[in-house]
Amino acid sequence: MERNPKAAKPILEALKGRYSCRNFTGAPVDDAVLGDLIDTGLMAATGGNLQPYSILIVRNPTTKAELRRLGGGQAFIEQADVLLVFALDWSRYQVYTQQKHAPFQANHQFLHLLIGIEDILCAAQTIETGAYLSGLGACYVGGVLETGSQIARLLHFPQGAYPIVMLALGHPAPGSDHKPTKLPRDLMVFQERYRPISEAEIRRAYDAKYASVDRHPLPLDGAARDRVLEQLLHNLSLTYPESQAQSYLEEIRQSGAYNEAQRRYGVHYGVETMRRRGHETLTGMREMGCDPLKMERDF
Numbered sequence: 001m002e003r004n005p006k007a008a009k010p011i012l013e014a015l016k017g018r019y020s021c022r023n024f025t026g027a028p029v030d031d032a033v034l035g036d037l038i039d040t041g042l043m044a045a046t047g048g049n050l051q052p053y054s055i056l057i058v059r060n061p062t063t064k065a066e067l068r069r070l071g072g073g074q075a076f077i078e079q080a081d082v083l084l085v086f087a088l089d090w091s092r093y094q095v096y097t098q099q100k101h102a103p104f105q106a107n108h109q110f111l112h113l114l115i116g117i118e119d120i121l122c123a124a125q126t127i128e129t130g131a132y133l134s135g136l137g138a139c140y141v142g143g144v145l146e147t148g149s150q151i152a153r154l155l156h157f158p159q160g161a162y163p164i165v166m167l168a169l170g171h172p173a174p175g176s177d178h179k180p181t182k183l184p185r186d187l188m189v190f191q192e193r194y195r196p197i198s199e200a201e202i203r204r205a206y207d208a209k210y211a212s213v214d215r216h217p218l219p220l221d222g223a224a225r226d227r228v229l230e231q232l233l234h235n236l237s238l239t240y241p242e243s244q245a246q247s248y249l250e251e252i253r254q255s256g257a258y259n260e261a262q263r264r265y266g267v268h269y270g271v272e273t274m275r276r277r278g279h280e281t282l283t284g285m286r287e288m289g290c291d292p293l294k295m296e297r298d299f
């Protein structure tokens with residue numbers, strides 16, 4: 001294939017239409033197509049050419065059902081024909097460095113964790129892009145981190161390997177091409193240096209991004225309502241002084257609804273929830289012989 005801007009233009013235009021697909025027809029993904037996608041992913045950039053990851057291809061319905069349960073329960077996980085589990089994997093290097101009498105602590109180093117995750121996302125996104133161009137649908141699943149040690153057992157991982165992200169792949173069902181609004185380019189992309197951005201501009205941009213989902217009515221049921229309010233107050237209190245948190249909660253109570261920012265960081269990705277999930281992830285990683293803070297703790 002020719003490689004020049006003219007040849008790339010239609011491909012880039014097509015890629016601007018990519019979206020996360022959460023509804024699949026159930027038709028099988030062709031083995032040769034999947035093989036090509038994986039081979040393309042393995043050619044992605046990787047820090048130091050280390051390639052510290054493995055990709056697990058899962059098609060077995062029982063295993064997929066289990067991965068759905070362990071990955072947050074979303075229905076599309078089981079519906080997808082193929083699940084790709086991307087794991088950070090130091091196990092090969094552990095063996096190889098011992099064979100070569102070389103030092104090795106990458107499984108216990110924070111920077112290696114970050115670089116390994118960068119590597120995985122380079123490969124995963126190459127596959128996601130290829131899948132989209134091949135007419136397939138795909139959606140990442142991030143909820144494998146806190147259940148990682150259970151997933152590791154399910155898929156027979158060796159010590160030194162831990163799941164980072166999953167990609168659900170399949171043929172998209174008609175009407176699955178929902179494209180959420182994205183932030184404007186000039187709020188995220190800067191020429192040469194960062195530019196000052198006013199608070200008003202930030203507010204306008206996020207209000208536009210979340211315009212259609214910015215009001216979440218409190219549950220009508222008293223007990224459910226109390227639970228949400230309690231969760232919001234607790235999470236607000238972890239950010240603001242108590243009196244301010246109380247007054248923000250009162251605003252919510254008065255209006256009978258919370259906004260999208262409050263839903264994201266007060267309910268869905270609540271501060272306390274993410275703290276617990278982060279703790280579970282670190283515990284799971286340690287169980288699998290990857291303690292990413294071990295070498296830095298005593299520095």
Ligand SMILES: Cc1cc2nc3c(=O)[nH]c(=O)nc-3n(C[C@H](O)[C@H](O)[C@H](O)COP(=O)(O)O)c2cc1C
Nearest residue numbers: 018019020022072139140141142143165178179180
């Ligand atoms: C690391 C990562 C984890 C994700 N996890 C989930 C997930 O568990 N469930 C889900 O429905 N979407 C998940 N997504 C997809 C995002 O929700 C989606 O990319 C975002 O809403 C933007 O929509 P778009 O991909 O259609 O542009 C994930 C995306 C990434 C990059």
